[in-house]
Amino acid sequence: MTAVLLSVLALTLAAVALTRRRLLWGIAVLGVHSLVLAGLYFSLAAPDVALTEAAIGFGLVTFVYLLSIRRTGRIVVAAVECPGLLYPEGEGAVGLLWELLRELSTRTHRELELRWVERDEVQALLSTSEADLAAGDLIPSAAEAHFPEVEFLPTRIVRARLGPGPLGALRGSREAELLPKGGRLFPHRGALLSALERGELGGVVVNLLELRTMYLGGKLREAEVEPLEDTSFSVLFAPDEEELARTLEEVVAELRERGEWDDLVRRYL
Amino acid sequence: MRIAAVVGVLALLVGILLVGAFGLFPLGDSPDWEKLARAYGAENGVAAVVLGTRLYDTLLEVMVFALAMVGVRYTLTPLSRWKEPVVPERGVVREMADLLLPVVIVFSLYLAASGHLGPGGGFPAGAIAGSGLLLLAMAKGIERLSRELHEGTLELLEYGAIGGLLVLGVASGLFGVRGSGLLVLFNLLIGIEVTVGTWVVLHYFGSHRGEI
Amino acid sequence: MTASLSAATLGIVLVALGFGALLLRRSLIWKLLGLNVASGGAILFLVALSHRPGARPPLMGYPEGVPSADPLPQALVLTAIVIHFATLALSLAYAISLTERLHTQETGRLEEAAEEEMER
Incomplete structure (x- = not known):
């Protein structure tokens, strides 16, 4: 009976471990799986094997994995889509930020893992450390001010008014905080644009890059544009990733020193 | 497509293995290993097999272990070392290391010394002693501990142990020496x-x- | 009977599970984790083979007439666990040094990077 129960437990743990996304979780769950296997060996009248498995499979193997992932672990990026800065292409992305992130990955010997998210998910992902950093169409809002940040590109938040009606902005963004009373919030850019299309909105509060994209997309051609705040695009980091933030700062500083920065900005923006 | 192919291959594998496995059941009578174990001076059947009938198997596996360690040394030595200063752990870990380390070492010695009588043996004993060293490394900082342990002494110990094992194994086979002490x-x-x-x-x- | 049979079945399923992860995952460390599970399954299968209904461990000092587990598969498995640790450490060392040189762990990109390096 014990053996059957332990078997089911061991199988579940192995399946859970191998289907995790984060390596750390996989390793931790696999350690517990090893311990359950040791119990199973014991119940199958093999105390020698159980002892060895508990000492080596549970203790040492787990530890060796943990020691090696620091060197080879991934950087999980919460990516907010933004043409010119970070835009999905194939398994990776294109854009100015993508070049920066690639340089960061090379320098830290850690692989990038992009997770495309909406603007309002960023804060939760960073504060739970589920993502190591967030990048893209990202100007830190007041609620996100406590995360380590690297500012890399100055921009401006503007109000573009087409006519009467409420203004719209993306939920969770700095733009939303600058929205006058009565404004409407949208979960992602698609919803904002279609509301604008349907004429439900009298205008939007956006940053210059988005304004340009919308302008090129044929909307807002007749809009009246008025600046609200001078600010800059940033990369936000999870609270315990200050070291990573410093490395990115170094990357940006070196690119500026070598004069490659302006080329990059010209190429993508 | 890829996933379907993999699942198909795995299903086939499981099928073949299950058919083979059920062919192995029901099992025969329990084997009579006690006479054999007594002949080697052991009370633990596993120890009698590992260090008796299949001694050379075990010795060569210890050599594989040592060879893998040589590989680890050789592969990781040219890589750059971490430059950040090593921060020693907080007081709790240090206190617990002081408290636990003697227990861990004694337990591992006990396992090694009583491996022929009950569950235990050299392999888990070594792993547990290694975990004790790990605890010490957490408390002291790894660089400091490695300075204190001297790479040269450890290498001498390692190759001495292998040499001793090989000489003992071959000699005991040649002269037919058996017994608990061995x-x-x-x-x-x-x-x-x-x-x-x-x-x-x-x-x-x-x-x-x-x-x- | 049920104990050893269910454990043997689980062993086979674990081998398949680990093998599946080995084939489907693209990152080296995940592949090694899959191999870890498969190795555990193989060990479990052998241990289940050594077990008999109502058996005692292969130790002396039990009353007469109680069937005992077979010590031979257990002895084979004992060293297998240790060797698995040693080879795992070696393969992780290789994985680290590959990551260091080619800056990726994904097998597809590793091949590309290796080809590029060969051309150079």
């Missing part, structure tokens, strides 16, 4: 070898990472 000696030497190997892994992985 098994204890084997277990202790295997324990030393595994301890040093474990320390090599932890040290090299750790020092190329910066801290434990």
Whole structure:
């Protein structure tokens, strides 16, 4: 009976471990799986094997994995889509930020893992450390001010008014905080644009890059544009990733020193 | 497509293995290993097999272990070391290390010395002693511990243990020597070898990472 | 009977599970984790083979007439666990040094990077 129960437990743990996304979780769950296997060996009248498995499979193997992932672990990026800065292409992305992130990955010997998210998910992902950093169409809002940040590109938040009606902005963004009373919030850019299309909105509060994209997309051609705040695009980091933030700062500083920065900005923006 | 192919292959594998496995059941009578174990001076059937009938198997596997450790050394040595200063752990870990380390060492010695009588033996003993070293490394900082342990002494210990095992194994086979004392000696030497190997892994992985 | 049979079945399923992860995952460390599970399954299968209904461990000092587990598969498995640890450490060392040189762990990109390096 014990053996059957332990078997089911061991199988579940192995399946859970191998289907995790984060390596750390996989390793931790696999350690517990090893311990359950040791119990199973014991119940199958093999105390020698159980002892060895508990000492080596549970203790040492787990530890060796943990020691090696620091060197080879991934950087999980919460990516907010933004043409010119970070835009999905194939398994990776294109854009100015993508070049920066690639340089960061090379320098830290850690692989990038992009997770495309909406603007309002960023804060939760960073504060739970589920993502190591967030990048893209990202100007830190007041609620996100406590995360380590690297500012890399100055921009401006503007109000573009087409006519009467409420203004719209993306939920969770700095733009939303600058929205006058009565404004409407949208979960992602698609919803904002279609509301604008349907004429439900009298205008939007956006940053210059988005304004340009919308302008090129044929909307807002007749809009009246008025600046609200001078600010800059940033990369936000999870609270315990200050070291990573410093490395990115170094990357940006070196690119500026070598004069490659302006080329990059010209190429993508 | 890819997933379907993999699932198909795995289903086939499971099918073949299950058919083979059910062919092996029901099992025969329990084997009579006690006479054999007594002949080797052991009360533990597993120890009698590992250090008796299949002694050379075990010795060569210890050599595989040592060879893998040489590989780890060789692969990780040219890589750059972590430059950040090593921060020693907080007081709790240090106090607990002081408290637990003697227990861990004694327990591993007990396992090695009583491996022929009950569950235990050189392999788990070595692994547990290695974990004790790990605890010490957490409390002291890995670089400091590795300075105190002297790479040269450890290498001498490692190759001495292997040499001792091989000489003892061959000699006991040639002259037909058997007995409990021999098994204890084997277990202790295997324990030393595994301890040093474990320390090599932890040290090299750790020092190329910066801290434990 | 049920204990050893269910454990043997689980062993086979674990081998398949680990093998599946080995084939489907693209990152080296995940592949090694899959191999870890498969190795555990193989060990479990052998241990289940050594077990008999109502058996005692292969130790002396039990009353007469109680069937005992077979010590031979257990002895084989004992060293297998240790060797698995040693080879795992070696393969992780290789994985670290590959990551260091080619800056990726994904097998597809590793091949590309290796080809590029060969051309150079």
